[in-house]
Amino acid sequence: MPKSPAARGGMLPLLLSLALAACSGQDEKAGPPPAMPVTVATPLVQEVLDWDDxxxxxxxxQDVEIKPRATGYLQAVHFRDGQYVRRGQLLFTIDARPSQAALAQARAQLARAQATLTNARTELARSRSLAAERAASTEEVEQRQAGLRTAEADVAAAQALVRAQQLNVGFTRVSAPISGQVSEARVDPGNSVTADQTILTTIVxxxxxxxxxxxxxxxxxxxxxxxxxxxxxxxxxxxxxxxxxxxxxxxxxxxxxxxxxxxxxxxxxxxxxxxxxxxxxxxxxxxxxxASRPYRALLVPDTAIATDAARRVVYIVDKAGAVAVRPVVLGPLIGNLRVIRSGISPSDRVIIDGVQRAARPGAKVVARPGRIPLVTGPEPAPQPPSTPPSSIATAVGAGAPGAAGQR
Missing domain, CATH: 2.40.30.170 (Efflux pump adaptor protein, beta barrel domain)
Incomplete structure (x- = not known):
């Protein structure tokens, strides 16, 4: 016999009460949520060196502009643009014929002065002999001596002129004053160059x-x-x-x-x-x-550091398996590891993986042992500045005993 609508309406509250009671019983049986797994490791203890960027x-x-010291027409260039040259290597030659002609003229003047000097010496010796026999006056001897001194001065002047002309001939060969990389030749052969003015090329x-x-x-x-x-x-x-x-x-x-x-x-x-x-x-x-002398530092992965308002913190797991928060003072980066100036000890078990699951002080977690890899050699990748004045650090040696004691 079918039930009346009133009877069906009276059973609905009863069914709802039974359902709520069943849910309440299941919640009481479930209890607190299970402990979340995290990975922990003791800080890496290593000798590091801070750097400033x-x-x-x-x-x-050395950066030298090559200019000629002789005026004339450029004859040849003796290098390839951009090549490495050594000190004393020939770079340019300038037409040397005018300088060679001037040198030949200076040598001729020197020969004439030397001949005059030889004649002056002979005449002085003759005058002295005659004066000894009272056949020549003292004034004549003094004149011969003055002529000898003049001839000696003329020879010295002619010798200096020869040396000057030899330098001018040498200046027609332009050599590299330093070793380094030469630029391109700025003047082509056939063009006129002016001493101490025309820039032929540069060397660095x-x-x-x-x-x-x-x-x-x-x-x-x-x-x-x-x-x-x-x-x-x-x-x-x-x-x-x-x-x-x-x-x-x-x-x-x-x-x-x-x-x-x-x-x-x-x-x-x-x-x-x-x-x-x-x-x-x-x-x-x-x-x-x-930026510093080598010092021992505690290092943890930079990803293990969290921000709590204005503080930087890390999470550790105590012996009872509870999470605790520790404010820390940060140092520079070494790769993906961060130097911790203060706030933790070498024996603290720092959460290095699963921080987002355990970011609640006092929460129970399942601590799984991990390990922070040793840092060797200089830091390869540039990093943004962290705490002034040092923006980066590098490892100096292998891991310290504290690193070997990780658990």
């Missing part, structure tokens, strides 16, 4: 090169205090515009003697080896200057 350009230690030295950059007054003071007053000699590393690693090594060799009062900076310079000539003067580069 600068931007600058490469410069040639290529090994080593200078790298010039500007640093702040604060950094200068830091380096001087750190190095006992001496600012030069610190190691540097440089990368070119298209390079991802700082592969060019050098040393700081010069800091200017005054601060630029307008910019508050001081000019500095490093010396960089360039044996194959790959780096050209004028190239742009990034330089890292050693």
């Amino acid at each position: 600068f931007v600058g350009r490469f410069e040639a230690p 030295s290529t090994n080593p090169l200078h790298f010039g950059f500007e640093g702040s007054e604060a950094l200068l003071l830091k380096y001087q205090r750190q190095n006992g007053g001496s600012s030069t000699g610190a190691p540097v590393r440089i990368r070119l515009q298209d390079e991802t690693s700082y592969v060019h090594g050098g040393r700081l060799d010069f800091i200017d003697n005054a601060i630029n009062t307008g910019a508050g900076t001081v000019r500095a310079r490093a010396v960089v080896a360039n044996p194959n000539g790959f780096i050209k003067p004028g190239m742009f580069g990034h330089l890292r200057l050693a």
Whole structure:
């Protein structure tokens, strides 16, 4: 017999109550949520070296404009544009015939002066002999002596003129004053050149090169205090515009003697080896200057660091498996690892994976052991500045005992 609508309406609240009771019983049986798994590791303990970043350009230690020292017509060019030349190598020849003719004339004048000198000596000897026999006067002897001195002076002047003309002949051969890379020839053979005015080409030295950059007054003071007053000699590393690693090594060799009062900076310079000539003067580069002595530091992955308002924090897992938060002071980056100045100890178990699942102090987690890989060699990839004044750091040696004790 079918039920009336009133009976069906009376059973609906009963069914809802039974369903709610069943759900409530399931919730009581489920209990608290399960502990989430995370990966933990003790901080890597390693000796590192901080670096400061600068931007600058490469410069040639020597840059010479080649000008002739003789006037005449250019006869030949003895190099290929852009080649490496050595000091003393012949670069240009100028028509030497006018200079050679002048040299021949000077030599003829020297020969005439020498003949006059020989005659003056003979006449003086004769006059002295006659004067000894009272056949010549004292005045005649003195005149012969004056003539001898004049002839000697004429010979000296003729010899100097010969040397000058020899120099002029030599100046018709233009040689490289330094070793380096030569530019293109700016004058073609057949054109007239003027002594000390016409620029024939230029030469720049290529090994080593200078790298010039500007640093702040604060950094200068830091380096001087750190190095006992001496600012030069610190190691540097440089990368070119298209390079991802700082592969060019050098040393700081010069800091200017005054601060630029307008910019508050001081000019500095490093010396960089360039044996194959790959780096050209004028190239742009990034330089890292050693900003500290090697020191032992704690390192954790940069991804393990979280932001809590104005603080930087890491999450650790205690012995009971509970999450705790630790405010930290950050240092520079080494690859994907961050130096921790303070806030944790070498024995703390830092969450290096799963931070997003455990970002609640006091939460229970399942700690799985992990390991932070050792950092060796210089940092390859450029990183943005972190905490002033040092923007980057590199590992100095292999992992320390603290790294071997990770768990």
